[in-house]
Structures are given as C-alpha cells and as structure tokens.
Amino acid sequence: MKKIVVMSDNHGDDYAMEWIRELESDADYYVHCGDSETSDKRFLNGYICVQGNNDWTLDLPRFAKFKAEGLTFLVTHGQFYGYFKRENLMMVDLKKYRCDVMLSGHSHIPHYAKIGDYQFLNPGSTTLPRGGSARGYAVIYVDGKNLSYEFKEL
Template sequence: MKVLIVSDSHGSTAELEQLKALHQQEAELMIHCGDSELGEADEALAGYTVVRGNCDWRGSFPNEIITEAGGLRFFVTHGHLYNIKMTLQTLLYKAMEQGARVACFGHSHVLGAEVINGVLLLNPGSILLPRGRKEKTYALLECKNGVIQVQFRELNGNVVAQQEFSLG
C-alpha cells in the first residue's frame, strides 16, 4: 500500500498535476495537507483528500480528516491549529485521541517524520516553497509487513531522504 502526501502548494497547480500523473496508479490514497489556495472544483485537486490550511480562503475544506488506507488510520490536518511550529505534542494527542497511527501535516514547509508513542508524525515539506533545504519535496509512504517506509522525494521523483519505522 502506498500513500502520496503533499502540502503547501500555494496556488500552483502544475506540481499537483505532475505528482498525480506520476503516482496515481500506485497510490491507494493521495493527501494534500493544506494551503493549496485552490477551490474544491479545481481539477488539480481531483483525487486528493484535502484539508484547509491557514492560507485557504476559497472553498470549504475541513480542518481535519480521518481516513484509512492499507489498514492504517490517518489523521490529516494542516498544523496551524495545533501550533506545530512550537511543539508536536498537541498534534500527537489529537492523533492518539482519534486512534490514528499516522498524522500528516504541513504548515512549516519543513519535511520530517518521527514516531512518538506509536504514532508516525509526518510533514512532507512543501512542493512550492521549501524551508530548510532547496528541494521542493513531497512524501511517498509505503507499508509492507508492518514496516512503514517514508521516502521524501523531489518533484522529479528523486529520493532526497528515506526512513523506516515500525509502529509496534
């Protein structure tokens, strides 16, 4: 099972279309963690599960979504309502409260993944305005035999970082 996770595209549609074309055949789920700055009817978002970010004034995306793929429960939010630039603790508590094994978020434009108390906290970075590195990134999550592999990739598909996790 594979899941495509993107965030912070800030009005740009070419990158969303590019990643959809690259991964839609293999991805069971495609997530956008907010700040798309697009409306629900925008074709670039077709197929993506989308949440509202702090820069999303068009449309009525939800602030958070609970969804499942490959037997994993995902909590998806942008992150601004959980103060993720200061701490991941509030986000972690909410994910645990929802019974999620994976919490996907954006907002900071900084890629990262870590497991705390059995929950994978994953930020794919930004596909338009990255911070902390020059590469515009997204994440491809794959779960096999209880092991989750997260690949952070550039828009051209090249892997820039990779981590493996066991949620226990």
C-alpha cells in the first residue's frame, strides 16, 4: 500500500508545505498541484510539483506523471479546464498520457469524482479555501488498483 499526500494553492504560505510534511511524515509521495507561489524553491524539495497560473517565477512543468502500485497519476494545476464539466476535459489528457487518476488544484474546493475507470481529485487549498470548505489537503491510499482518499483540515 502506498500513501500519497496531495496539496495545492498555498499561495505563498511556504510553511504549509513543511507543516503538511510533518503531519504526514509517513507518506510515500508528496504532490503539489500548483500555485505554491513560493519565494524559495527549496520548500518544494521532495514534492512532485507542477506550475500553477500564479507561479510566474517558477520553472515547473505543466504536467507530472507518476505510478503508485497499479495506478498511474497525472498531476496538473487545472486552470485550462474551466469550471464546468472539468472531468470531461481532463479525461482527454488522462487518455493522452495513459493515466488512471488526475490530481489537480485551481478551484480551491476539495472534490473527488469517478467516471468509468478514471478518477479525479482536487485537494482544495491549504490557505484560501472556497465554496465553504476549510483549509486543507488530501491523503490518498493506493492498494494495487484500489484507491481510497480522505480530505483533511489544517
């Protein structure tokens, strides 16, 4: 079983990245879905990271891909998918990159969806939550091809 900690949209609160790593010190992977706006890239060490729409000074990729157990994950910030029917647009990239799960941020709202064989998770925001959600992040557990998750508050 693998444990994946996913965060997004801390918007300059560099210590949120360290705090989450301390809270979830037993994770196998740490993922940041963009808009870290960090002033010191060292805070991103140990994270699988992508560039968000506010990460102007960071040279990070638009997509990152990794495998955990029997699932392949695609990470992106999410600003190019709009707000309506996002999963339909995301599925195009999941198929293109041959992945099972999309991890993304941007909306600042925790969300999980499954459509057919594809899964989508947004951890929300550690700093600027929206939609009545709390500041938080997500933890994913992967056992073979089985995925379970929980949203955690900070």
